[in-house]
Amino acid sequence: MQESIVEIAKAASILKLLGDKTRLTMVKMLDTNDCCVCEFVEIFKTSQPAISQHIRKLKDAGVVKETRRGQWIIYSLNKSSECYPLVQNILKHLPNQDFKLQELEKQGLRISCE
Amino acid sequence: MQESIVEIAKAASILKLLGDKTRLTMVKMLDTNDCCVCEFVEIFKTSQPAISQHIRKLKDAGVVKETRRGQWIIYSLNKSSECYPLVQNILKHLPNQDFKLQELEKQGLRISCE
DNA sequence: TCAACATATAATCATTTGCTTATATAATAC
DNA sequence: GTATTATATAAGCAAATGATTATATGTTGA
Incomplete structure (x- = not known):
């Protein structure tokens, strides 16, 4: 997991x-929980297209992958990506963000995607 | 070195x-060798101001530090930066770039800064 | 089939970025 | 001091970025 070499570019x-x-x-959130777009929209208090565009970039780079579940699309980290080890090592340095999903849960806004 | 938490922003x-x-x-180059601006200018085949501006950003963020040596300014990684552990972990995933300095040496262009 | 919901895409725009050229600052050598 | 060398800064500009609004696509359930 630690030592994988990725081309500079x-x-x-x-x-x-x-x-x-x-x-x-x-991405830090996805490290511990799969999420759907609507959750991100709530959490980041931004427009749905803005979130969609961020996710698209992550998907195009192979960092995340999607799984359709009914009308929802669930995003998760793509663990088989060539750069997953790099991403993992970076995430280790970041504070846990689970509280964001917990807050959503408190407001009852997370139930929608289940 | 491994586990240092850095604020998300x-x-x-x-x-x-x-x-x-x-x-x-x-930054990868600085991981193994201190360098001066003129070396970077040769290596990246770009203008001196362009290099200066890149270095300034790195310096402002505390990633690199400078030491003046006569008319040259030698740049090195700032190992006492709060984010040095994060930077180190990233650099581990990159291919060694020493060949760039070696090529300079071959052309005799590295001597200037010594 | 159609209304409602989740998500994606397109078009547009203001901001940021990285380069260039021109010029300033600082140190050395004569 | 003055010329030379190394580096920094400023101004200007084209390209990239991230947001918004409007619209399209795809799924569900009546």
């Missing part, structure tokens, strides 16, 4: 992706 | 900085 593109507060937080 | 700003091929390569 590829690594730079991954770091650039993660170099956005919204995307970085999303 | 701070981490995102560091990742954004490293999310540029030129800066990422520079």
